[in-house]
Amino acid sequence: VLPARATPTPGAPLALRAQDVRGRPFDLARLRGQVVVVTISSRRTMHESHAINHRLGALVSSGNVAVVTVVDLAEVPSLFLGYAHRRVREATEGSQIEYVLDDRGHLCRSLAVEAPEILVLDRAGVVRRRLRGAASLDEVERTVERLRADDEARSRQF
Secondary structure, eight states: OOOOEEEOOTTSBOEEEEEETTSOEEEGGGGTTSEEEEEEEESTTHHHHHHHHHHHHHHHHTSSEEEEEEEEOTTSOGGGHHHHHHHHHHHTTTOSSEEEEETTSHHHHHHTOOTTEEEEEOTTSBEEEEEESGGGHHHHHHHHHHHHHHHHHHHHHO
């Protein structure tokens, strides 16, 4: 099992390594070159997180945007982690969103985030916005569009 780690250094690309919902290693660095929206979900915010991810799925469909959800399972007793993994895997089957499991809450603590927080990263992996909850989804979409427009303007200059 890959230890969950994240290193938030202001102005530097966010480093996040963990295990995905299928048990495979996940490294956020492989998504560089895309605008990335990282959402934080937990057992307490499951319904709100579902609504957030449903709306963010449209951004993924529009291209060159990735959405990653960190599922904070720190509140789940160890005895039930296997069950929680299965439930998350079943609930996310076929999703365009990538799901990363944080069994002990290490990622969330190292990022100093709580569910339902949302981070918007630019193509270099640098956090550009940090927002809270479904009420901020309009701002997430505006930030993504602004980052895309900035990238398109830069590409036209070359």
